[in-house]
Amino acid sequence: MAYLLGILIPLFFLYLVHLLEIYAASRHEVLGLSIGWGILVFSIAYAFNRFILNQNLTTVEGLSLVVAPILEESLKSALLIVLMRRLILRYAADGMAYGFAIGIGFAMVENLVYVVNNPDTGMQLAMTRSLSTSLVHGFTTAIVGTIAGASLPFPNRTRVNRFLFSLLIVIVIHASFNFVVKNLSGAELLLTALGMGLGSVVLIIIIMRWTLERESKAIYLELAGxxxxxxxxxxxxxxxxxxxxxxxxxxxxxxxxxxxxxxxxxxxxxxxxxxxxxxxxxxxxxxxxxxxxxxxxxxxxxxxxxxxxxxxxxxxxxxxxxxxxxxxxxxxxxxxxQPQLARLIQLNEHQVLVPHAELEQRKRILRQGALFNGLADEDLVDLALLLTVREFHVGDEVIHQGEKSDQLFITAVGKLVVSVLDDQHQQTIITAFGLGDAFGDMEILDSEPSTVTVTCLEDVTLYVLTRDDLITLLFAKPQVALEMMRVLSQRLRHQTALTMWVQRTASTTA
Known part of the structure; x- marks a missing residue:
């Protein structure tokens, strides 16, 4: 359990900092790389520190106050130089997020090493270090990342100077923290360490908010026009x-x-x-x-x-x-x-409250028929929003032969039959319509009286599109007109081929 606490608590604070970066410039894969770099840096620093101690090249106090702060902060910040040069680090807030991730990666492994070396106090140690030392590690590298990100537009010399200055600041912070921890004990040590750790998080939040406020103003100035x-x-x-x-x-x-x-x-x-x-x-x-x-x-x-x-x-x-x-x-x-596009927007505004489920159902039904199933999804949405819904009962005539119609109908529920009345007043059924089938398209396009009657075989629900709304859609979205022309052309080719076949059959029979 102590091992998990030593990892999960630092990761929680990293997640918190990432959420604060509301413009989401910090990329997940780079955050992962930053954590990995922090882990690698700890491995290098740990091996080096043990080596110079074993060789008596420094004292424990010298290591804590001088060598470790310089070595660890320099190595942790090295990745920020790469990110800055490759322009992955673009502004102060994502620099803060990447820097904090590096520090957290370092701190997680350091926590595990301390818990392994002190099994008797593992749980208490993991909690204390996760809320103090770990956060200070994240804070120091976050400061370097923040200044590096804010320095991006400056000349190279200025960027280098600001980077080195920030590195010097965090080395001093690191050394000061180690000095305080080394010279205190008991409850005083615990409270001071926790105060510095949690205080560093508060400072990060304040700096992040201030940075984002500045970026918000910059976004306004750059995008207002x-x-x-x-x-x-x-x-x-x-x-x-x-x-x-x-x-x-x-x-x-x-x-x-x-x-x-x-x-x-x-x-x-x-x-x-x-x-x-x-x-x-x-x-x-x-x-x-x-x-x-x-x-x-x-x-x-x-x-x-x-x-x-x-x-x-x-x-x-x-x-x-x-x-x-x-x-x-x-x-x-x-x-x-573009009056037609303006008209389309106005029409859609009246329909904006169509529930998402209803909109998806309309799209699904439109896909069932031949007339609109080739439309792109965004065009199908625009069409679906223009539809109104009408209910008809069994026996109702939706279109009557010889009468004009200014509406296009799409079958949503139910079945209809198409019939023709000949000169002897005999009604002949020629076809039927079901789910997704559209009719009234010829009447709505040529404004001529209908040559057929369409009657409900059962209770029917139809989607209705008026001529004015269709013309508005076609003007605003020419691709819809091209798709309808393609379908109607195929229908005409089929009708021509059928007529020629009938003529050939008739001549052969004769």
Whole structure:
């Protein structure tokens, strides 16, 4: 149990620090690498410390106050140099997260060694060290990481000087902690060590919050002219977005929840990259940052397509409205330059409260029929949101031969028959419609009277799309029009081939 405590308590505090980094610039794989580096550093430092003690090259006191602080802090911080040079470490908060992870990796193995060497007091020792020494190890490297991240836009000489200065500070902190621990005992030692350990966590939280506040202002300055007001609010306040997503998860679905979170995170990272580019005077650094920015913007483009219009409408409906003047400007511009797209957005806003389960059912039914099953998922969502639901009873005529119709129908529940009335007033059934089948498409497109009658064989539920809404969708999304043309063309080819076969059969019989 003592071994587990020596590992789990430090990992809990690392998880806490990672959660505080709300812009999620710190990557999980790099956090894992940082923990691994901390473990490796302990192994090297432990072997070196034992060697110089065995060779009488230093005293225990000299090791504790001089050699160990210099060696351990220098080795722990070495990975931060690599991360900074490779631009994996982008700003102060992710530098803090990576630095804390290195210190925690070091501390976990150190805890295990102390527990193994002191089995009689293992549980108490694991608890005490996890809440004191472990946190100080994380704190010192986190300070170096914070300063390294904040120094990214500066010239190389300035970055090196700031890094060395931060390293000197944490070496002094480390040595001071060792001095205090060495010269105290009993309850006084316990309380002081715990106070320094937990106090270091409080300082990390304060510094992290201050850093994130500065980054939030930078994101606003860099993206205010790029994003809409609602997107900007979301990007600066990912915690608020997370709360909204938790409240509306059932309405928008698990997949879209992850897409929105990823989108907000990438926008924040985009703002941080733009800030670093604007501040940097190093041409090589700017070139590398521009490549990262381009990659981030490409990922955002892919996400926008994956999210679809429904998600944008949801975001617009739930984000704060105090900056809605920019939305109004966007509406006016859309109405002027792309009126059909503006109309589509307005139509979707009326339907935004369609539950996620209902939306998924509509999509599934639309996929059953030939007319729309080739549409991309985001286009299918936009179509599904425009549908209204109508109920018909057995024997009802949905379309009557000789009458015009301005509606397209899709069968959601039930069966219908299609019949033709000939000159002798004889009714001939020619086909039937079931789940997902669409009808009324020819009437809605050419505005001519229907040549058939469609009657309910049983109680029926239909999805209905009006001509105006269909035309709006086709103008706003030409790919939907192309897909419908493809299906109707195939239908015409089939009809032509059937007619030719009938003619050949008739001539052969004659």
């Amino acid at each position: 790029v994003l809409s007001a609602g997107e900007l609010v979301a990007t600066r306040n990912p915690e608020m977005v997370a709360q909204l997503l938790a409240q509306h998860r059932g309405a928008i679905g698990e997949d879209r929840t992850h897409l929105i979170q990823r989108y907000v995170t990438l926008q924040a990272q985009r703002g941080i990259l733009r800030k670093n580019i604007a501040l940097s005077r190093n041409a090589k650094l700017v070139e590398t940052l521009n490549r990262q920015l381009q990659s981030t913007e490409q990922q955002l483009d892919v996400l926008r397509g994956s999210m679809g219009l429904y998600t944008w409408i949801w975001l617009r409906s739930v984000l704060p409205s105090e900056e809605s003047s920019l939305w109004l400007q966007l509406d006016n511009r859309l109405n002027t330059e």
